[in-house]
Amino acid sequence: xxxxxxxxxxxxxxxxxxxxxxxNEELSEWDSLAHVNLVLELxxxxxxSISTAQAVKMKDVATIKDVLRSAGAEW
Amino acid sequence: xxxxxxxxxxxxxSDLQEGVVRVDSGHREHLEALASFYRKVWDESAxxxxxxxxxxxxxxxxxxxxxxxxxxxxxxxxxxxxxHLSTIPVRISVGGKTSVAHWLKGLWxxxxxxxxxxxxxxxREALEQVDTGLALVGDPAAxxxxxxxxxxxxxxxxxxxxxxxxxxxxxxxSLDSLGFGGTSGLxxxxxxxxxxxxxxxxxxxxxxxxxxxxRALRGMENDTLTVSPEEGTPADADxxxxxxxxxxxxxxxxxxxxxxERRYVADGRGxxxxxxxxxxxxxxxxxCAVVRRPRAQGDPRLRGIRVATLSEVLCPSDxxxxxxxxxxxxxxxxxxxxxxxxxxxxxxxELRSLLRRRAFLPLPGNLHLLVRGGPEGPDLPxxxxxxxxxxxxxxxxxxx
Numbered sequence: 001x002x003x004x005x006x007x008x009x010x011x012x013x014x015x016x017x018x019x020x021x022x023x024n025e026e027l028s029e030w031d032s033l034a035h036v037n038l039v040l041e042l043x044x045x046x047x048x049s050i051s052t053a054q055a056v057k058m059k060d061v062a063t064i065k066d067v068l069r070s071a072g073a074e075w
Numbered sequence: 076x077x078x079x080x081x082x083x084x085x086x087x088x089s090d091l092q093e094g095v096v097r098v099d100s101g102h103r104e105h106l107e108a109l110a111s112f113y114r115k116v117w118d119e120s121a122x123x124x125x126x127x128x129x130x131x132x133x134x135x136x137x138x139x140x141x142x143x144x145x146x147x148x149x150x151x152x153x154x155x156x157x158x159h160l161s162t163i164p165v166r167i168s169v170g171g172k173t174s175v176a177h178w179l180k181g182l183w184x185x186x187x188x189x190x191x192x193x194x195x196x197x198x199r200e201a202l203e204q205v206d207t208g209l210a211l212v213g214d215p216a217a218x219x220x221x222x223x224x225x226x227x228x229x230x231x232x233x234x235x236x237x238x239x240x241x242x243x244x245x246x247x248x249s250l251d252s253l254g255f256g257g258t259s260g261l262x263x264x265x266x267x268x269x270x271x272x273x274x275x276x277x278x279x280x281x282x283x284x285x286x287x288x289x290r291a292l293r294g295m296e297n298d299t300l301t302v303s304p305e306e307g308t309p310a311d312a313d314x315x316x317x318x319x320x321x322x323x324x325x326x327x328x329x330x331x332x333x334x335x336e337r338r339y340v341a342d343g344r345g346x347x348x349x350x351x352x353x354x355x356x357x358x359x360x361x362x363c364a365v366v367r368r369p370r371a372q373g374d375p376r377l378r379g380i381r382v383a384t385l386s387e388v389l390c391p392s393d394x395x396x397x398x399x400x401x402x403x404x405x406x407x408x409x410x411x412x413x414x415x416x417x418x419x420x421x422x423x424x425e426l427r428s429l430l431r432r433r434a435f436l437p438l439p440g441n442l443h444l445l446v447r448g449g450p451e452g453p454d455l456p457x458x459x460x461x462x463x464x465x466x467x468x469x470x471x472x473x474x475x
Binding site: 052055056058 | 094152157184188189190191192193194195196216219220223
């Protein structure tokens with residue numbers, strides 16, 4: 001599953017509205033609670049562990065992909 | 076992992092907790108981080124030493140655990156605080172039984188870290204460390220965080236306003252800037268009409284006549300009571316509190332003499348507040364009220380309107396007329412100080428009834444009461460009307 005799909009599902013926006021540059025500043029639905037759910041969902045979908053420091057940096061889709069790659073995830 | 080929903084607590088922990096510390100004044104780095112956060116957000120003059128002194132004083136006054144530091148939480152990133160949450164320890168009475176609770180207060184995340192995990196993390200840690208948690212929260216996103224972590228949202232606390240200088244208020248008030256832009260009700264409607272037709276003077280006169288007539292119809296005078304503004308809180312407030320609380324059997328902060336003194340008088344707070352005592356012919360205290368004086372430098376959103384806040388009202392169920400008389404005295408005092416309006420918040424039907432009798436107009440509530448009972452705490456009522464919450468609770472009267 002692509003990270004864009006996970007973001008779309010958790011944040012509650014259409015998948016075609018999600019791209020590398022999509023950020024939590026751009027989407028009002030991507031609030032603190034959605035972010036926590038997103039981290040938990042990413043950990044489950046990709047079987048990785050995301051640290052707090054990494055979670056704090058994950059403000060856009062491109063960074064999410066970087067974090068997932070560094071944790072060994074593939075999609 | 077279990078998804079965090081808006082209706083229940085996270086049932087499983089991830090490592091998001093990493094980074095949250097409970098401030099311990101024994102650790103200089105905590106004080107430095109807290110002071111740095113204060114400087115960025117609230118107080119440019121804060122230093123580690125001033126923060127240490129303030130926390131030591133709060134510990135002395137801590138009613139939940141005298142001498143112990145008030146729980147405060149920070150989210151640290153590379154030693155810098157990026158999110159903050161503090162608490163106000165109080166004693167509460169639920170069904171006549173007293174226990175300890177904490178107001179959760181000052182949840183703040185630096186702008187560059189918003190919509191991320193840090194606010195959630197500090198709130199979760201705080202709720203785990205305090206037993207019974209209470210909060211007054213306006214922001215919808217923050218309310219979602221609280222409810223996701225198991226707090227119950229009991230709804231908005233009704234607000235009221237007594238307009239003492241209607242022409243001035245109708246002319247100047249900005250509904251949009253105060254967050255009442257889309258609201259209905261008598262006052263917002265009157266404000267819109269007056270401002271669109273430039274007849275604030277006439278509308279103000281009509282309002283004054285109508286509210287005077289209402290008070291004459293609904294009044295509950297009691298000539299045997301003497302109400303006066305006083306320095307400090309009444310030493311005999313404990314008997315008033317026990318009569319008040321014993322009859323209601325609802326939920327409230329313990330508003331005894333010690334609480335009133337600490338909340339409204341100690342450490343120079345008396346300069347900001349005026350206390351009113353209502354006494355019967357036998358000099359027994361029958362009611363008491365506390366009003367926050369208008370600010371010298373008011374909230375810019377008020378456009379120069381002088382607003383006092385009714386922070387506290389205490390009267391027994393069987394003596395509503397004593398509460399009515401104390402409200403009258405508050406209005407008299409306020410008129411003498413060129414106050415344009417008095418705002419109040421009240422959850423309990425008895426107090427709401429008194430406010431309506433004195434022609435306080437209802438305004439939409441903006442702060443919600445959120446509660447979470449702990450494993451050691453009492454069963455908290457989930458009906459807002461069973462809580463006695465007023466504007467002074469959780470320091471919510473600081474807004475204007």
